[in-house]
Every structure is written in structure tokens, then in C-alpha cells.
Amino acid sequence: MEEKKSFLKEKIDHKSPNKNIVPITTSIGSDGKLSIGGCSIEELVKKYDSPLYILDEITLRNSCKAYKKALKEYYPGESLPIYASKANSSVLMSNLVSSEGFGLDAVSEGELLTALKGGVPNEKIVFHGNNKSTKEIEFAVRNNIKVIVDNDYDLERLEVLSNSLNRDLEIMIRFTPGIECHTHEYIRTGSFDSKFGFGIEYLNTLFDKISNFKYLKLKGLHAHIGSQIFELEPHKDLGEIMVNVILDAKKFGHDIKKLNVGGGLGIKYTENDDPPSIEEWVKTISASVVKACKKHNLDLPTLMCEPGRSIVSTAGITVYKIGAFKKIPGIRTYLSVDGGMSDNPRPITYQSNYSACLVSNPLNINSKNKYTIAGKHCESGDVLFKEIELADCKTGDLICVFGTGAYNNSMSSNYNRIPRPATVLVSDGESEVIQMRESPLDLLKYDVLPNRFIKQN
Numbered sequence: 138m139e140e141k142k143s144f145l146k147e148k149i150d151h152k153s154p155n156k157n158i159v160p161i162t163t164s165i166g167s168d169g170k171l172s173i174g175g176c177s178i179e180e181l182v183k184k185y186d187s188p189l190y191i192l193d194e195i196t197l198r199n200s201c202k203a204y205k206k207a208l209k210e211y212y213p214g215e216s217l218p219i220y221a222s223k224a225n226s227s228v229l230m231s232n233l234v235s236s237e238g239f240g241l242d243a244v245s246e247g248e249l250l251t252a253l254k255g256g257v258p259n260e261k262i263v264f265h266g267n268n269k270s271t272k273e274i275e276f277a278v279r280n281n282i283k284v285i286v287d288n289d290y291d292l293e294r295l296e297v298l299s300n301s302l303n304r305d306l307e308i309m310i311r312f313t314p315g316i317e318c319h320t321h322e323y324i325r326t327g328s329f330d331s332k333f334g335f336g337i338e339y340l341n342t343l344f345d346k347i348s349n350f351k352y353l354k355l356k357g358l359h360a361h362i363g364s365q366i367f368e369l370e371p372h373k374d375l376g377e378i379m380v381n382v383i384l385d386a387k388k389f390g391h392d393i394k395k396l397n398v399g400g401g402l403g404i405k406y407t408e409n410d411d412p413p414s415i416e417e418w419v420k421t422i423s424a425s426v427v428k429a430c431k432k433h434n435l436d437l438p439t440l441m442c443e444p445g446r447s448i449v450s451t452a453g454i455t456v457y458k459i460g461a462f463k464k465i466p467g468i469r470t471y472l473s474v475d476g477g478m479s480d481n482p483r484p485i486t487y488q489s490n491y492s493a494c495l496v497s498n499p500l501n502i503n504s505k506n507k508y509t510i511a512g513k514h515c516e517s518g519d520v521l522f523k524e525i526e527l528a529d530c531k532t533g534d535l536i537c538v539f540g541t542g543a544y545n546n547s548m549s550s551n552y553n554r555i556p557r558p559a560t561v562l563v564s565d566g567e568s569e570v571i572q573m574r575e576s577p578l579d580l581l582k583y584d585v586l587p588n589r590f591i592k593q594n
């Protein structure tokens with residue numbers, strides 16, 4: 138039997154899960170089948186059906202611990218890592234990251250409520266967004282959640298609110314530092330041409346404006362330069378730039394106490410990816426802030442960072458069942474699965490690449506077939522893998538796609554009225570549902586047929 142080189146044989150980095158393709162508890166049993174968190178994937182699908190999102194608790198916790206440990210080791214001042222909940226928002230995720238000492242970043246009332254329900258302390262939550270509703274701003278302020286001001290519209294409403302409350306409100310501002318990094322343009326946010334934050338050239342005007350407000354107290358700066366970044370240099374530059382902005386703000390009487398450097402550390406989706414470790418990332422940004430503060434004789438601010446993908450992506454996998462095959466001689470063979478762009482919109486949106494294997498033959502023994510893995514949606518572009526080599530497989534076999542913990546569930550849709558999959562948390566041989574599977578009937582819940590249409594029928 139021919140055994141191919143497989144990503145499943147790579148040595149696992151337990152300390153920095155973002156450097157692995159697979160969750161750190163991945164194993165292959167004596168029957169040759171795949172399990173995660175001590176649970177057989179085949180058994181999980183028997184119990185919970187497919188498609189199925191699975192999250193590995195140990196991988197999640199190790200990622201959080203790596204950030205905490207590195208901040209403690211490399212940043213001599215106060216620090217607070219914050220989970221960017223847009224990556225995967227649920228009550229369980231909020232609860233888990235909070236139990237690891239993390240705060241949380243939210244961008245909507247929905248994410249804020251999820252964080253609060255998960256038990257994240259209000260003072261450790263920050264509220265982002267380039268077009269917050271007034272209701273959302275009021276909700277945040279009422280709950281003592283720090284608002285990150287993205288634009289003048291935010292600022293005007295906060296000023297009115299603080300005047301009506303007759304009390305000080307601490308704010309942070311988001312700005313675009315003008316840093317270019319090599320990632321997909323849709324997830325690049327720190328360059329000048331971005332919808333997020335104040336342009337760096339406007340900051341002095343802004344600082345002057347804020348100093349005239351009675352109750353708004355500028356205490357923090359935020360910048361996020363993009364996502365799935367493999368270079369360290371942009372974050373080194375960011376640390377320096379942010380410290381310089383603290384100095385600028387000082388000239389207008391603002392005492393900046395908090396620096397939030399955003400997230401962005403990349404993860405390994407395929408064998409071609411080689412992201413820095415969590416430790417290297419934290420060390421780089423910490424060293425840059427410390428050096429710049431020393432140079433200018435500044436007290437160290439509280440260092441906040443906002444990882445999303447590097448906390449949850451590698452912990453997550455998606456399992457699909459194979460359905461139809463379509464062979465187009467001389468061109469390709471389509472293999473269709475029971476999910477696709479509604480549970481993972483990243484390939485069709487960003488042309489993202491993933492790694493996958495058959496659950497019953499994870500090492501791809503006797504792999505000789507090239508397939509295109511298509512989703513079940515009514516869209517030609519609904520393709521999860523343009524070309525993948527797999528061993529012989531048939532209808533009913535399971536395929537496991539790795540690295541789907543981030544920006545899959547949270548970006549999912551009901552396109553074609555397809556219900557969202559369940560999410561199961563696995564740990565130590567136990568599995569628990571943390572998000573229930575939707576049913577087609579759930580999707581009808583919000584449809585209304587006006588009376589006059591009922592009469593017509």
C-alpha cells in the first residue's frame with residue numbers, strides 16, 4: 138500500500154496552535170479513522186448529523202494561554218488580550234475566553250449580548266464598528282462598555298449622551314496607521330483607504346476637538362491593520378506609530394493609558410503557510426511599544442490586543458457527507474457535499490484555501506484521485522476545493538475540513554434556505570452541543586403572509 142506524505146503526520150506545536158493545520162488533539166485510531174478531542178468523528182456525525190462544526194476545547198484554551206503567557210513574559214506593563222468575537226461568536230466562546238482571562242471585542246448589539254450572556258465582565262468588553270446605531274451606542278454606555286470611536290458621527294452622539302448623563306465617559310479612538318500588509322484586500326484594514334477609523338492625518342484636529350468636550354475623556358488608541366498576516370514587520374511598525382500618536386495626543390492634554398493593537402496574526406490553513414508563533418507576535422509588538430516608550434520617556438500604557446482567527450480557527454473543523462459525483466471526462470470530477478458556501482463563505486469570498494481529508498482514510502492511503510469539492514448551493518462558484526487529491530471515496534463517506542473555526546459559523550448564511558449546522562465542543566472524549574442545528578422550519582419563523590394574500594389564496 139502506498140502511504141503519501143500527509144499534513145496529518147506533521148509534528149504538532151502544542152504551544153502555538155496557529156502553527157498547525159489540525160486541532161492539537163487530532164489522532165488516528167487503530168482502525169485508521171480520525172478523532173478529535175478523544176471523540177471519533179464518525180460517531181459524532183452519527184450522533185449529531187452532518188454537516189457538523191466541531192471545536193476542540195484544548196486547542197482553544199492553549200491558544201488563549203499562549204497569548205496570556207507571552208504578554209506576561211514580554212510586556213512589563215499591564216496587558217489585556219481581548220477576543221475578537223466576530224471570528225466565532227457564541228455564549229460558550231464568550232464564557233471560555235473569559236475563563237482564560239480574556240476580554241472581548243464586539244461590533245453589534247448581538248455580539249455584545251452574547252458576551253454578557255457568556256459572563257464576560259462589562260469592563261473587559263470593547264465596542265467597535267464603523268456604523269454603530271444610536272441604540273447600540275446607548276446600550277454600550279448604559280452597560281459601562283467602552284466604545285471605540287470610529288468616526289465623527291460616533292463622537293457627536295457620545296458627546297450628546299455624556300452631556301445628558303452629566304458624567305465623564307472614557308473613550309478610545311480607532312485610526313488607520315497607513316500600514317500596508319500582504320493579505321487579501323477585503324481583510325486589509327490599516328491602509329489609508331479603509332472604511333474604518335480616523336485617518337492619521339486628521340488626528341491633531343480630532344484631539345483638539347475632543348479636548349473641547351466636557352465629559353468625553355480620551356484614554357485609549359486603537360488600530361487594526363488586517364487579518365491573516367504572516368509578516369511581523371507591520372506590527373513592529375504599528376507599535377512605534379501608536380506611541381508617536383500618544384505623544385501627539387499629549388500636546389492636546391490627553392493622557393492615553395491604553396493601546397489596543399488589534400489582531401491579525403495568521404494561521405496555517407495549508408502546508409504552504411508558515412505563520413509566526415503567538416509568542417513571536419506578542420514579543421514583536423511588546424518590544425516595539427516598550428522601546429518607543431523608553432525612547433520618549435513615557436509610562437507604559439496598558440497593552441491590549443484583539444486576536445480572533447489565531448484563537449479559534451485551528452480549533453475548528455467542519456465535517457461533511459459526500460453525496461453526488463459528476464465526472465466530466467478529460468476535465469474534472471465533481472464531488473458534492475451536504476454543505477458549502479452557506480456554512481463556509483470564505484472560499485467564494487476570498488478564494489481561501491483549506492486542507493481536508495477523508496475521515497475513514499485520513500492519511501490518504503492509495504490516494505490517486507483528483508476531485509473538485511462542490512457545495513450543494515445553487516451557485517457555480519460554490520466550490521470548497523478547486524482540486525484536491527483524495528483516496529477512493531464514495532457517497533456517504535465523510536470529509537473533514539480543517540481550520541474552519543474562524544469566520545465560518547460567524548459568516549454563515551441561510552442561502553437557499555439551508556439551515557446552519559450544529560456546533561459541538563469536544564474535550565477528553567466528551568462532546569456537547571454548544572449551538573443547536575437549525576431546522577428548515579426555524580427559517581420560516583420570520584416569514585409573514587399578510588392577511589389579504591391569505592384571502593386571495
Ligand SMILES: Cc1ncc(COP(=O)(O)O)c(C=O)c1O
Pocket residue numbers: 221223224242265326361363364365399400401402443444445446447
Ligand atoms: C477591529 C478588529 N480587531 C480584531 C480583529 C481580529 O482579527 P484576526 O481574526 O485576524 O485576529 C478584526 C478582524 O478583522 C478587527 O476588525
